[in-house]
Amino acid sequence: MRKFSLRSLTVGAAFAAGTVLASSLFSPSAHANNVIVLNSGEATLSLIDEATHQVVGTVPTGKEPHHLMATPDNSSLIVANSVSNNLMFVDPKTGKVQRWVENIEDPYQIGFSPDNKWVVTTGLRLDRLDVYHYDGHDMTLAKRLPLAVMPSHMAFTNDSKTVFVTLQVSGELAAIDLATQQVKWKMKVGKVPAGLWMTPGDKYLLIGMTGADYVAVVDWRNQKIVKTIQTGNGAHNFRSLADGKHVAVSNRVASTISIIDEDTLANVGDITGLMPGPDDMELSADKRYLWVTFRFAKHVGIIDLTTRKLIQTIAVGRSPHGIYFYDRAPVTAPNGA
Template sequence: MSKILFSRAAVFALACTTFAALASFASPAAHANNIIVLNSGEATLSLIDDKTYEVVGTVPTGKEPHHLFPTPDNSSLIVANSVSNNLLFVDPRTGKPQRWVENIEDPYQLGFSPDHKWFVTTGLRLDRLDIYNYAGGSNITLAKRMPLSAMPSHLAFTNDSRVVFVSLQVSGEIAAVDLPTQKVLWKMKVGPAPAGLWLTPGDKYLLVGMTGADYVAVVDWRNQKIVKTIQVGKAAHNFRSLVDGRHVLVSSRVSNVISIIDEETLEKTGEISGLMPGPDDMELTADKRYLWVTFRFAKHIGLIDMQTRKLVKTIAVGRSPHGIYFHDRAPVASPNGA
């Protein structure tokens, strides 16, 4: 597992996967609300009927899609194709393709600043951070291309849209970038293979999931100091708010657990176990009852009942399911990635 996470050769090997013929895929079903799952290892989206929980269609993407993000007006869902160097815009309800935006180089992770002025992508393969001006729809123009080593991964924005934080997986650092000037403010060491980032309420602390370890680092980012570590499962990776003003979830891809963290006390208060291998991205239903999770190493996604904290349903999808999205989700309570 560690070799996959740390090896740059592994990243380039993944980039060599072939793009299957478009004609071999099923057309997306005309359903009002599909759950959209991004299959990184197959360059496809799986579309799942949110009533029957059956896969009703498959949509081809570009090569090596890893993350997705809705446009600020929720009219489109953007799929970032890192090796194809482009973005695919799809309908966020049905998954039906809308348009392509070319010449977006190596978009791995992506996100909009809270004021919607900036669109930012990390270039994991090219060691870069690209900052774009955003003027609505697919109107994206490059503002600055910044070298940023090594292997920039996840993003988190401050609420005032001035700073974007970037995790650097190989160097074990986080970087703070000033968006108005497009300059690196500072870098600091946080631990092995940092990935997911999360700002606690009021932007007080930056939480960092340590994929090369078994903890979340709590960073006082204004003073560039780690004030605490929170023990969770091995390969702590990504975050999702419980939208209760107090708790955030973190997935651990090796221990196969999801931990619950209190954002005020900075303590782990619970754990969801009994999961399939590689829990990664998460989405919460609008009523906050069910948590959908992608299992990177199992070719499945799962449905967790948050009242019992039990996995109650699994659905087979494509290889290496990564991002997940559905229109009727609970809002994200912090200005971070989808």
């Protein structure tokens, strides 16, 4: 069993491994509330002062940082560098590098189970799912599970017994038993399934169909699609609006965001007038503003949820993907897709 200490590699070790931190590019903000954006196309992260909406720093990452995840205690933000095969830990307040963990192969997406006993990474290019035991400090590899084709996004049941994974090329949803690290079942769901969202009470699983223009509603206990919700072309990723009733889905091709009522399972409105390729989304602390990364436009946008209008855009790096707010409480669901 391979063990990976989340405290073992310091910044100094990263330098020795050939990872260079360009200090001239890094200027930490004096404000506590910062927004971190991953620029997957140029291997950097942008640090944005939430109060002024100004980019105050740029930090090199590994190759193709797509997704990020806070540790359960919120002391570190994990950046998953899929092509560099490593995890980069940064201070969520400043974006400064804390440490690196090497030999985590193809971590496209990373997630903690709700009970924080498991860490799961999806290997998009390796057609594999890696499941790790987590003791609060160290990750111990439990199993590498072949899972074709192109596993990408994940969602957990609240009891931490099952993780669901979308397989983009084969058009399937897979259910994995975490205790045994075995595939329980697979089902066909449609063209290019991507983001996943569990509705309250674990009743239904929502799937953004990036190869189509709808969200599939899955009764996962009976392995059946019970409804489709029309959104826009390229339905991709989800973000709760924190009112307990609505979830947003980004439509990457249509360049819109749809709002879904989690009780009625209906699209109750679209946010239009956006830049190309809306992808990952995050809420401001007061829940009034929705920030979104525009994968095809090198910008982050800020949407006023009261008016549902885009009110500002901020230039960042190429292909911005994952986004994180320091002042949010820790979460166990993986951020972004």
